Amino acid sequence: MTVLDRLAGAMDRRDEQPNVALAEDIAARGDLAAIAELAEAVRSGSTRQANDALKALYEIGARNPELIAAQCPVFVEALRSSNNRKVWGAMTAIDTVAERRAATLVAELPAIIAAADKGSVIAKDHCNSILVKLARAGYGELAVPILVERLRSAAPNQFPTYAEEIAPVLTPAARPGFLAVLKERLGRISQDSKRRRVEKLLAKLNG
Numbered sequence: 001m002t003v004l005d006r007l008a009g010a011m012d013r014r015d016e017q018p019n020v021a022l023a024e025d026i027a028a029r030g031d032l033a034a035i036a037e038l039a040e041a042v043r044s045g046s047t048r049q050a051n052d053a054l055k056a057l058y059e060i061g062a063r064n065p066e067l068i069a070a071q072c073p074v075f076v077e078a079l080r081s082s083n084n085r086k087v088w089g090a091m092t093a094i095d096t097v098a099e100r101r102a103a104t105l106v107a108e109l110p111a112i113i114a115a116a117d118k119g120s121v122i123a124k125d126h127c128n129s130i131l132v133k134l135a136r137a138g139y140g141e142l143a144v145p146i147l148v149e150r151l152r153s154a155a156p157n158q159f160p161t162y163a164e165e166i167a168p169v170l171t172p173a174a175r176p177g178f179l180a181v182l183k184e185r186l187g188r189i190s191q192d193s194k195r196r197r198v199e200k201l202l203a204k205l206n207g
Helices: 017-029 032-044 047-063 065-078 084-097 102-106 109-118 121-152 159-169 175-186 192-206
Strands: none
Touching (some): 017 047, 032 047, 032 065, 047 065, 065 084, 084 121, 102 109, 121 159, 159 175
């Protein structure tokens, strides 16, 4: 049985458990040849096979990011797909390796941001996380202004979470703009629990 034979679609399964089990096995063995085979399936496999392969790859990345870090070009290429599942799967994979491949991914920010803008909430969540990790990796002067600008138009449900993620990587230059966004959006947050989170963050930053 090959690596691809162990993917959920090949086993005629509708759940993700075979992909997760495969990822756990590959991560435990550090099998780079299997990872390369999965990456090729992302590039040239059927839609189902590519989706399953991406699931396995980002599950490997969650366990050992370094194992899939070299596959960044495959993930960036997948961001341009018209298949939304493939796009957010690629974004998830990129998120797992963002700090390890920061220099590579900074150069690919236009593609990452474009994919998030046209993608699902999951893609947007991972985009925010990727930018935060790039900031932590030494690219704050570039990433934080983008984060603050994107926060202005973040969906109400995501706004508090994004703000909380951004706060620890704020640069001095971006701080006034960040505070202004929090104050401007605060009055438009209708849900009490979300409003309290933003108020707490403002109090912490102003304390």
